[in-house]
Amino acid sequence: MYTVNKVLNVNVIVIEKDGRDAVAFGKGVGYHQKIGAQVLEEKISKIYVPIENNRIEPLIEFMNNVPVKYLEVANEVVNQAEETLSTELSASTLYALTDHIYFTVERMKEDVMITSSMYWEFKRFYPEEFKAAKKGVNIIENALSITLSEQEVGNITFHIIN
Template structure:
């Protein structure tokens, strides 16, 4: 039985189930609703997992501030994403994405644009989620009358990735930050020698993604020096850049990069070098 305990807005209420309170989302779920009224299951889009009282109060206060049209927009985006990906997203996205959209609209009103430092990388290796992000911009414009910059598609994609069961095994935020660190470091140490466009760059970014996953999850390739010796001789300029990158990453993350991993980095760096 879903008994209403608090009404946050027309689309969000707090319900009680068997003595435990949950935050419930649903289109019009709070419209003309009353405390202690029972809501049928079919009116609830998603139930946010039970949290401790202090955290639940914080969530409730945050959700009270978010306008109903933003909650509704989030629900439309999630509904579209779930159909597109053919999977149920974690209920946490209803809060995290609503909260993000609320502050994104506020920043736009203040002419403050933060952008997204890994926009191109999200577009390259999370293509389905990025397509959802692009379509979401249309939903936002239709519902809120706000035309958001394309960089927001990457931000929305990030929230979808975090809520996807397909990525439970990897820490998306940590991996994304590492990718950003690698690309920013390369821009500095390569002194403009890398070409940041084209199919080779797409392949390079994909390699960096999988490299970051292996590095963070301690699943590095072997430490066989044979390949490294060969590619170091073949690509001396790319090798210099790769060795500098290796030194930087090992200082930041306090983990060794294996010789074979370094060899593949050299190969991929060479492919995006401008000659």
């Protein structure tokens, strides 16, 4: 069992794991939860623990300012990439990708596009990560009802590699 430290939405909560705050995902895991409540391990599908515990506060502040749908979409992209690559990505990938997706959408609203100067290098030298990023772009487009430029595949590849 884990203690709920914060409810971000119905599917995302902050829990205490091994004396540290962590972000936990699970279908309905935050539904009717209160701070201090106990949540069963079976209700959680994925847990992300920050590398350094002192980074959780800025992370929670960030998540309070970014709509949770971006965190959920980033989680889908990370899960898909992990499955495609048969590897586990770090928690920092989730947070960086959430930030990237959110600001990409905000820039799109202002007609500002950023290209990936490393697009061709990523495509050539990281073909599996590039393939995972391409699937990730499809997830983002479908979930947020937007159309991203092909250059976004390079940007998402960057986050998967790092």
